[in-house]
Amino acid sequence: xxxxxxxxxxxxxxxxxxxxxxxxxxxxxxxxxxxxxxxxxxxxxxxxxxxxxxxxxxxxxxxxxxxxxxxxxxxxxxxxxxxxxxxxxxxxxxxxxxxxxxxxxxxxxxx
Amino acid sequence: xxxxxxxxxxxxxxxxxxxxxxxxxxxxxxxxxxxxxxxxxxxxxxxxxxxxxxxxxxxxxxxxxxxxxxxxxxxxxxxxxxxxxxxxxxxxxxxxxxxxxxxxxxxxxxxxxxxxxx
Numbered sequence: 540x541x542x543x544x545x546x547x548x549x550x551x552x553x554x555x556x557x558x559x560x561x562x563x564x565x566x567x568x569x570x571x572x573x574x575x576x577x578x579x580x581x582x583x584x585x586x587x588x589x590x591x592x593x594x595x596x597x598x599x600x601x602x603x604x605x606x607x608x609x610x611x612x613x614x615x616x617x618x619x620x621x622x623x624x625x626x627x628x629x630x631x632x633x634x635x636x637x638x639x640x641x642x643x644x645x646x647x648x649x650x
Numbered sequence: 651x652x653x654x655x656x657x658x659x660x661x662x663x664x665x666x667x668x669x670x671x672x673x674x675x676x677x678x679x680x681x682x683x684x685x686x687x688x689x690x691x692x693x694x695x696x697x698x699x700x701x702x703x704x705x706x707x708x709x710x711x712x713x714x715x716x717x718x719x720x721x722x723x724x725x726x727x728x729x730x731x732x733x734x735x736x737x738x739x740x741x742x743x744x745x746x747x748x749x750x751x752x753x754x755x756x757x758x759x760x761x762x763x764x765x766x767x768x
Contacts, residue, residue, distance in 0.1 A: 541694035575754035584745070584761065590754030628694065632752045636712035639685070639697040639752075 542640035543567070543629055550648040556617040559645045561629035562610055567640055569610040573632035576605055576614045579644075580625045588627075589614060616647070624649045652677045654684075654746050654759035661765045667734040670762045672746035674727045680704040683751050686720060686731045688742040689761075696742075700751070701729060736766045 544562040551557040561568070561576075568574055574592045577585040587596055589605035592612065602617045612631070616623055628644040657671040672684065686698040699710035701720040708720050719732040729746055744762045749755035 543694075571752075573752045577755075584758035585747075585755075587754045587756045590756075594754075596754070596756055630695070630697075630754075637697050638700070638709060638711065639687075641687075641695040641697070643694040 541643035542633070542635075543631060543642035545627075545629060545642035545645045547643070548646045548648065550650055551616075551619045552650045553619050553621065555619050556615060557619060557647065559614045559616075559627050559629075559647070561612045561614070561631075561642045563612075563631055563633075563640070564610055566635050567610075567631040567633040568607060568612050570634075571632045572607070574605065574607060574612040575630045576603075576612075577628050577630070578623075578625050579628070585628070619649050621649050623647060652748075652757050654748060654757055656744075656746060656759040656762045659763040659765070661767065662736050663768055664737055664766060666736050666766075667732060668736060668764050669730055669732045670744050670746075670764070672729040672731070672759050674703075674729065674748070677748075677757075679724065679727045682748045684720075684722070684729045685747045685749055685755055686718075686744065687747060688744045690739070690742040693742075698731070698744075702751075703729070733764075736764075738766050738768075740764065741766050 576589040579585045588603045592607045629642040633640045685700045687695045722729045746759040747755035748757040
């Protein structure tokens with residue numbers, strides 16, 4: 540069982556927007572601005588989409604955006620495209636028995 | 651281009667040790683931490699620890715303390731993760747990833763499958 544909670548799946552049609560949530564606690568997301576989001580296609584290494592809650596690395600489309608409210612972080616993908624179909628997972632700095640915690644991942648299906 | 655290339659798949663028996671390598675290329679070796687994470691079948695990622703390439707300092711997740719060692723060889727720009735006393739539930743894909751001490755990991759290795767089975 541992952542430390543951060545994500546929905547198992549979400550879906551949307553091309554052109555639509557979807558939001559994936561990532562819920563933690565005051566030991567991680569709630570009190571720190573170190574939330575990251577990753578995209579992973581089957582058989583491929585994860586790709587960093589968002590760091591520090593809202594920052595997009597160079598080369599990442601502005602269709603991807605991050606936010607945080609309380610103990611929950613969110614990834615929004617606007618203008619859905621077929622190639623966005625992938626697994627998405629979040630991570631956060633934590634002050635528990637480890638340093639980073641991850642969500643269980645969310646499978647995005649583009650209808 | 652910037653990349654991390656890991657060693658190949660391993661099959662181990664319970665109680666054995668495994669050493670996974672991660673060779674860094676095309677970037678300044680000392681500027682970014684290397685994290686090690688793993689993903690068991692059907693599970694989310696699990697952070698194992700990190701190493702500071704400039705001085706070799708390490709930080710490990712509590713659950714791996716005493717069983718894991720992360721090192722680096724500056725002459726070959728290669729990082730190593732050694733996990734001992736393997737159990738069947740250590741079966742997972744082990745990955746190295748580059749990043750700040752906190753914050754996102756922007757370059758990942760391709761992953762190394764470690765299977766522990768009698």
